[in-house]
Every structure is written in structure tokens, then in C-alpha cells.
Amino acid sequence: MAETDKNDLISIIEEDEPNAVIPTTLPMMPVRDVVIFSDMLLPLFVGREKSVNAIEESISKDRYLFVATQMDPGIEKPKAEEIYKIGTVSRILRMLKLPDGRVKALVQGIAKGKIIRYVRKRSLFRVKIEIIKEPDSMPVGLESEALMRNVREYSEKILSLRGEYTNEVGSILESIEDPGRLADLVASNLRLKIEETQAIIEILNPYERLRKVNDLLFREVELSSIQAKIQSEVKDEISKSQKDYFLREQVRVIHKELGELDERAEEIANFKRKIKNARMSKDAKSEAEKQLRRLEQMHPDSAESSVVRTYIDWMVELPWSKSTTDVIDIKKAKTTLDQNHFGLDKIKDRILEYLSVRKLNPKTKGPILCFVGPPGVGKTSLGRAIASAMKRKFIRISLGGIRDEAEIRGHRRTYIGALPGRIIQGLKQAGSNNPVFMMDEIDKLGADFRGDPSSALLEALDPEQNSEFSDHYLNLHFDLSKVMFILTANITDTIPLALLDRMEVIHLSGYTEDEKAVIAKKHLIPRQVKENGIKPHQIKFSDGTIIQVINEYTSEAGLRNLERELGSLCRKIARRLAEGEQGPFHVTRQSLGKYLGPPKYYPELDKEHSQVGLSTGLAWTQVGGEVLYVEASLINGKGEMILTGQLGEVMQESARAALSYTRANIDLFGVKDAVFDNRDIHIHVPAGAIPKDGPSAGTAIATALISALSNRPGNKDVAMTGEITLRGRVLPIGGLKEKAMGALRAGIHTVIIPEKNKKDLVEIPKNVKRKLKFVPVANMDQVLELALEPAPLKKVSTVKKRKPAGKRR
Numbered sequence: 001m002a003e004t005d006k007n008d009l010i011s012i013i014e015e016d017e018p019n020a021v022i023p024t025t026l027p028m029m030p031v032r033d034v035v036i037f038s039d040m041l042l043p044l045f046v047g048r049e050k051s052v053n054a055i056e057e058s059i060s061k062d063r064y065l066f067v068a069t070q071m072d073p074g075i076e077k078p079k080a081e082e083i084y085k086i087g088t089v090s091r092i093l094r095m096l097k098l099p100d101g102r103v104k105a106l107v108q109g110i111a112k113g114k115i116i117r118y119v120r121k122r123s124l125f126r127v128k129i130e131i132i133k134e135p136d137s138m139p140v141g142l143e144s145e146a147l148m149r150n151v152r153e154y155s156e157k158i159l160s161l162r163g164e165y166t167n168e169v170g171s172i173l174e175s176i177e178d179p180g181r182l183a184d185l186v187a188s189n190l191r192l193k194i195e196e197t198q199a200i201i202e203i204l205n206p207y208e209r210l211r212k213v214n215d216l217l218f219r220e221v222e223l224s225s226i227q228a229k230i231q232s233e234v235k236d237e238i239s240k241s242q243k244d245y246f247l248r249e250q251v252r253v254i255h256k257e258l259g260e261l262d263e264r265a266e267e268i269a270n271f272k273r274k275i276k277n278a279r280m281s282k283d284a285k286s287e288a289e290k291q292l293r294r295l296e297q298m299h300p301d302s303a304e305s306s307v308v309r310t311y312i313d314w315m316v317e318l319p320w321s322k323s324t325t326d327v328i329d330i331k332k333a334k335t336t337l338d339q340n341h342f343g344l345d346k347i348k349d350r351i352l353e354y355l356s357v358r359k360l361n362p363k364t365k366g367p368i369l370c371f372v373g374p375p376g377v378g379k380t381s382l383g384r385a386i387a388s389a390m391k392r393k394f395i396r397i398s399l400g401g402i403r404d405e406a407e408i409r410g411h412r413r414t415y416i417g418a419l420p421g422r423i424i425q426g427l428k429q430a431g432s433n434n435p436v437f438m439m440d441e442i443d444k445l446g447a448d449f450r451g452d453p454s455s456a457l458l459e460a461l462d463p464e465q466n467s468e469f470s471d472h473y474l475n476l477h478f479d480l481s482k483v484m485f486i487l488t489a490n491i492t493d494t495i496p497l498a499l500l501d502r503m504e505v506i507h508l509s510g511y512t513e514d515e516k517a518v519i520a521k522k523h524l525i526p527r528q529v530k531e532n533g534i535k536p537h538q539i540k541f542s543d544g545t546i547i548q549v550i551n552e553y554t555s556e557a558g559l560r561n562l563e564r565e566l567g568s569l570c571r572k573i574a575r576r577l578a579e580g581e582q583g584p585f586h587v588t589r590q591s592l593g594k595y596l597g598p599p600k601y602y603p604e605l606d607k608e609h610s611q612v613g614l615s616t617g618l619a620w621t622q623v624g625g626e627v628l629y630v631e632a633s634l635i636n637g638k639g640e641m642i643l644t645g646q647l648g649e650v651m652q653e654s655a656r657a658a659l660s661y662t663r664a665n666i667d668l669f670g671v672k673d674a675v676f677d678n679r680d681i682h683i684h685v686p687a688g689a690i691p692k693d694g695p696s697a698g699t700a701i702a703t704a705l706i707s708a709l710s711n712r713p714g715n716k717d718v719a720m721t722g723e724i725t726l727r728g729r730v731l732p733i734g735g736l737k738e739k740a741m742g743a744l745r746a747g748i749h750t751v752i753i754p755e756k757n758k759k760d761l762v763e764i765p766k767n768v769k770r771k772l773k774f775v776p777v778a779n780m781d782q783v784l785e786l787a788l789e790p791a792p793l794k795k796v797s798t799v800k801k802r803k804p805a806g807k808r809r
Contacts, residue, residue, distance in 0.1 A: 376558020405451025510557025617700030625742025637680025648693025
């Protein structure tokens with residue numbers, strides 16, 4: 001290996017021996033990382049076998065050696081085609097063998113040469129060369145003089161920027177008058193790439209070689225200037241930092257002499273005390289202490305120190321071992337639930353069962369409860385009641401619209417403004433590791449390219465895994481097994497099955513009219529009276545007034561709109577009191593319209609009389625059960641079926657099944673099959689702006705269709721629900737409790753249900769079953785018998801009266 005000791009690099013100017021005869025066949029030594037110019041004195045460390053052999057042969061003869069640069073410095077054994085052709089004939093001035101087998105040689109460039117061919121390649125390289133003679137020096141003209149002066153100035157400037165310029169170097173540069181020798185001297189001392197240096201040595205014209213060196217010098221001056229500027233700025237910044245550090249140290253010493261503690265030391269001491277008192281897990285404490293040691297070593301104004309400081313703040317403020325003591329009194333808890341919630345007996349029983357198990361076995365892993373029901377039925381307030389009964393902290397977050405997984409698991413600390421996820425934030429806010437943690441709107445989670453939050457919740461909501469919940473920000477395990485998670489949703493259809501499987505679903509169907517009236521008296525009216533600044537004796541409500549507000553101004557399963565209407569009424573009374581009128585004010589059914597305006601809902605509007613082609617179905621929605629009117633009409637056409645009212649695919653299939661059943665049994669209804677040849681059937685479900693879907697409207701569609709064909713009115717007091725088959729069987733449906741309460745709100749008295757839904761009647765509240773008659777059926781014959789009235793006789797008389805009119809024409 002031929003290596004260059006850059007510290008020993010020396011360029012000298014001396015005359016060649018005038019009578020020196022250079023052989024045309026010489027041993028050749030390839031070198032790397034350096035190009036040797038004429039008149040250049042260079043120490044080399046030689047370690048490769050062929051190179052050592054070449055030096056030994058040269059020493060044994062006339063000390064002449066041809067030195068050429070290899071193209072790739074990384075090749076250990078270069079081939080002939082991997083070595084540049086043009087190199088330098090050199091003379092070995094001194095040689096020293098080293099103990100490790102290497103050879104140190106001092107060589108001097110004599111003349112430029114070119115390899116003609118390789119004579120030997122095995123043990124060493126021996127080549128036949130041709131000495132390259134440069135053109136004779138021409139007299140230096142103005143242009144050449146200007147170029148040489150430019151090269152000298154650039155060289156001095158570069159050396160000055162590097163701090164290497166001396167008067168001796170300046171004298172050497174000024175003493176050289178030959179353009180070629182000046183170019184070689186400068187090029188040998190420039191920090192150029194091997195390819196660039198080799199390109200210079202291969203230029204034979206001295207003037208062109210000097211011009212090439214001048215171009216490279218210009219680039220090097222620009223680079224050196226920029227480098228010096230950067231170093232100066234860094235030096236100034238370091239000097240400023242050292243000055244700031246020195247001044248802070250002086251301030252610290254002054255505070256110490258005065259018996260005071262500086263802010264930074266006080267901060268570190270506070271963190272140490274908080275870490276000790278936080279009672280963290282072993283891993284968490286080790287990580288906190290590690291980050292604190294990093295903070296001590298950082299500059300207080302650096303960006304990284306604020307990140308570490310924030311992280312330690314979160315670590316010491318989290319409730320690693322802080323818990324509230326459960327105070328579970330089952331009787332007192334039952335009283336609390338009854339005071340805050342009227343009705344909902346099944347849900348309250350399940351909550352009391354959970355509390356009983358917790359009392360007997362505090363270490364049990366409780367279920368993840370999920371309250372599912374329409375808005376305003378008290379899902380969130382039930383969670384508060386549970387926390388109150390157990391004397392635990394209560395935390396609520398809303399998951400509606402969340403699309404980023406980091407909202408649950410937190411952000412990595414590498415991001416600017418990173419924070420832990422919502423769960424860890426809630427625990428910090430609660431200050432205990434066993435709060436009642438309510439997550440609202442679990443059914444409205446989203447997902448996009450940032451991740452799936454519902455998948456991130458799987459670990460948190462699984463009792464078998466959440467003891468080692470990992471937050472990305474903390475990057476540590478946190479025990480969530482003591483947290484009581486309660487989730488709420490309006491529907492379960494949009495909840496992922498894997499997440500739904502981890503929860504115990506409790507359905508809240510809504511309130512009946514009687515329950516709403518009691519809740520309004522006990523809770524809603526007193527709260528609105530107090531919030532609006534009215535004294536209890538200044539306003540009076542009759543029972544009939546409350547019922548009328550429920551029926552004619554609201555239509556919901558919950559209580560939110562009812563409370564809004566009562567609040568609006570109280571504000572009207574508050575204004576009259578503020579204007580100087582004297583109370584008390586009695587709000588009656590007659591005066592209700594004066595305060596709330598005309599009724600918004602008329603539940604009896606479509607029940608004034610039974611109509612042909614109209615049936616009443618029952619639907620389940622996110623806000624509870626509702627009645628669904630189905631209209632059917634026959635019009636002139638070609639026997640096609642028209643469906644309107646934004647019906648979904650399943651509901652359209654139910655309509656086709658109803659039509660097929662009707663046509664298959666047309667003789668039973670006293671209708672001729674020819675009616676379908678010249679008539680179109682139009683089926684419409686009102687409230688066309690609202691999308692509708694589901695199979696449970698099959699019986700209602702078939703009833704409306706048969707009513708229109710047979711001219712038999714649909715019974716206004718009968719509502720129905722059930723899926724129909726082509727053979728007329730009535731199949732079971734879901735949501736019977738919600739649909740029954742919707743029928744009761746609409747003033748229906750009889751509800752036709754599938755035979756297989758009889759088992760679900762146990763879920764219906766007793767007061768609802770007292771007011772509604774449930775009729776289980778197995779096929780459409782039973783449905784039609786109850787839902788259709790006999791054909792009116794006046795239709796026949798109308799047809800007879802038309803005949804004389806035709807004769808008069």
C-alpha cells in the first residue's frame with residue numbers, strides 16, 4: 001500500500017541534473033490518494049507486495065521509479081487498466097524498512113511520463129515509458145503575467161483563510177517565473193479530488209494548465225470564504241454561549257453565598273422530590289430519573305430542555321398509585337339512582353349488581369358497560385350517578401368525530417407539541433387511577449390515513465390487557481385495570497365487532513308519557529324555574545299542561561326537547577315578572593299556546609278516520625321508535641310499481657315481496673288479476689326527505705297495497721311491524737320495545753307483532769302494556785283480518801249515481 005503522509009508533503013524547486021539519463025523501462029508503483037508532480041518531494045509508506053518489489057528493484061539499480069495514480073483508491077490489487085497512463089518518473093532519495101514489513105521511501109518527481117506498455121505484471125509492475133517533454137517556455141506576455149499574478153493572489157488568499165500563509169511561502173510563489181512549474185506547485189498543494197489533479201497533470205500546455213489551476217483556485221477561494229464565515233459564526237455563537245454560561249454560574253455562586261437557591265437548582269430539586277413522592281412503577285421511576293439527569297446537563301434555553309421538562313411534568317403528575325377509596329352502600333346507591341333517574345329499572349338493577357360484586361370482591365375485573373339508546377335518555381347522567389354512588393372521580397370525554405389514533409394513544413415525543421392521549425390526560429385531570437371514565441359517542445368514531453382509533457381502544461377496554469396500556473408519549477406501561485369504563489352510543493351498528501365484543505351492552509329505550517310527566521315534575525320544571533330566576537310559588541303547572549307539552553310540542557324518546565320547551569315557557573314568565581307583573585302565573589292547557597305557539601306535532605292527525613290505501617307501520621330510529629305511514633295508490637299505467645320516499649334496498653325488496661304475495665293470492669281479496677295489466681301501483685312512505693330502510697315494514701306495505709286493491713280502509717287504531725315472505729309468513733323483527741313506545745306516543749291502541757316476538761314482551765314496561773294491546777300473528781291472513789275494515793257501502797252508491805249522468809250526456 002502506498003500512502004501519503006500529508007504533514008510531510010513538501011514541494012521544492014530545484015534544477016534537474018543536466019546529464020541525468022532516464023531509462024525507458026522502469027519499475028512502476030501505483031499510488032492512491034495522491035498525484036505526484038515534477039519537482040515534488042514526497043514521503044510514501046509502502047505496504048503492498050508489488051510496490052515493495054518495485055522499490056527494491058529501483059534501489060538495486062539506478063533508483064528511478066515510475067509513479068502513477070490508480071483510478072479507484074479502494075482497490076487493493078489494481079490491474080493495468082485501473083491505473084492512469086500518465087504519471088511521474090521519480091527518484092528514490094531515501095528508503096527505510098519498518099519492523100512491520102512496510103517500507104518508508106522519500107521520492108522526488110523528476111519528469112512527466114506516459115506508459116507505453118506493460119513489460120511485467122506478476123511480481124511487480126515493469127513498464128516501458130515515454131518521457132513527455134513540455135513545449136519550450138515562451139516569453140511571458142501581459143496576459144500570462146496577469147494570469148500568474150492572479151494565481152499567486154488566489155493562493156495567498158486561500159492560505160490566509162486557512163491560517164497557513166507565511167512570508168517564506170510568498171517568496172517561493174514570487175520566485176517562480178515559469179507558468180507550468182507555478183501550476184504544478186499550486187495544484188500539488190490544493191485540496192482537490194484525484195480526478196481533478198490527474199486532469200491537471202495530463203494538460204501538456206503550461207499556459208492551459210495554469211488557466212485550469214486558476215479556475216479551480218477561484219472555486220476554492222469561494223468555498224474557503226464560506227467555510228471561514230461559517231466557522232466565524234459558530235465561534236461567535238459558542239463564545240456567546242460560554243459567556244452566558246459563565247454569567248449564570250456567577251449568578252448561581254452569588255445566590256449560594258447569599259443563602260438563596262437559584263431557579264434552576266430549585267426546579268431540579270422539586271422534580272426530584274416529586275419523582276420520589278409519585279410512587280411510580282420501577283420502570284417509570286428509572287425513566288423519570290434518566291430524563292432528569294439529561295435536563296440537568298442541558299442548556300436551560302435549548303429547545304430539547306423544554307421537551308424533557310414537559311415530559312417530566314407529565315410523569316410526576318400522573319396518578320401512578322393514587323386511588324380513591326370505594327364507599328359502596330347498596331341501599332344508599334339505590335336511593336341515589338332513584339332520586340336522579342325515574343324508571344330505567346332494569347338498567348339500575350344491573351348497576352346495583354355491579355356495585356354488589358365490587359363490594360364483595362374489590363379486585364374483580366369488572367365488565368366494560370356500554371349504554372345504548374336515543375339521545376336525551378340519561379346515559380351520561382347514569383355514569384355520574386355511578387361515580388357518586390362509589391365516591392369515585394368522574395371523567396367524561398367525547399369520541400365523536402375522532403379520526404386520529406394518536407388521540408387515544410398519544411403522539412411520539414419527536415413531534416412538536418406532542419401530548420399523551422385522551423385517556424392519560426383524563427387520568428391526570430382526575431388525579432386518581434380508578435375513576436369512572438365515560439366515553440361518549442363510541443359509535444361515531446372515524447378512521448383515515450392517520451390510523452383507526454377504535455383499534456387503539458381495544459387494548460384500553462380489554463380487562464385482560466389494559467393493566468399494561470402503552471401510551472406513545474409516555475412510552476411506558478400504565479395500569480388501567482382499576483378504571484371503570486362506561487361507554488355510550490346511539491346505535492351499535494357502526495361499532496366494530498371486535499370492540500363490541502369487549503363490552504356489555506345495556507339498552508335504554510326511552511321514557512313513556514307517564515315517566516316523562518313524573519320526571520318533568522320532579523326534575524325538569526324545578527331546574528328550569530331555578531335557572532330562570534323564578535320563585536317556585538310564582539308559577540304553577542297543571543298535570544294536563546305537562547301532558548300536552550309532551551304530546552304536542554315534543555316527539556322524542558328522551559327529554560332534551562321537553563326541557564327546552566319548559567325552559568322557553570319559563571323565560572316567557574320571567575319576562576313578565578321582570579316587566580312588573582305580579583304572579584302567580586298558572587299555565588293551563590288553554591294558555592299554553594300563548595307561551596309556546598301552535599302545537600308542533602299532531603299525533604291524531606292521520607287517525608281522524610280510516611283511509612283506503614293507508615296503513616300504519618312502526619320504525620326504529622336513533623332517536624327511538626316512530627310510526628311509519630305507508631300509502632298505496634292505483635293509477636292508470638302498464639302494471640309497473642313505483643316506489644318513493646327514499647326507500648333503501650332492503651325496504652324496496654320488502655315492497656316487491658309484498659307485491660308478489662298480493663298477486664299470488666289476488667283471488668282471496670276479491671280482485672281480478674287483470675287490474676295489474678292497465679294500472680300502475682304507487683307505494684309512498686311520507687317524510688320523503690328522510691332515508692328509510694329495513695325489513696320490518698313488509699306487513700305494513702302489503703296491508704296498504706291490499707287495502708288499495710280491495711277498497712278496504714286501513715284501521716286507524718292499528719299499527720304493525722314484521723317482515724313478510726312470499727308465502728305470507730310474518731317473521732320476527734328487532735327493537736320491539738322502542739317501536740311500542742313510539743306507537744304509544746302516536747296514540748295507537750293495537751299493535752300487531754310477529755308470533756316469534758312474544759318473548760320480547762317481557763321487556764315492555766307494565767304501564768305501556770296496560771295501554772297497548774299486542775296481537776301476535778304468524779301470517780298475513782291474521783294481519784289483514786285485524787288491520788283492514790270492511791269496504792264502505794258509499795262507494796257502491798257513488799258508482800250507481802254516475803249512470804244517469806252518462807245518459808243525460
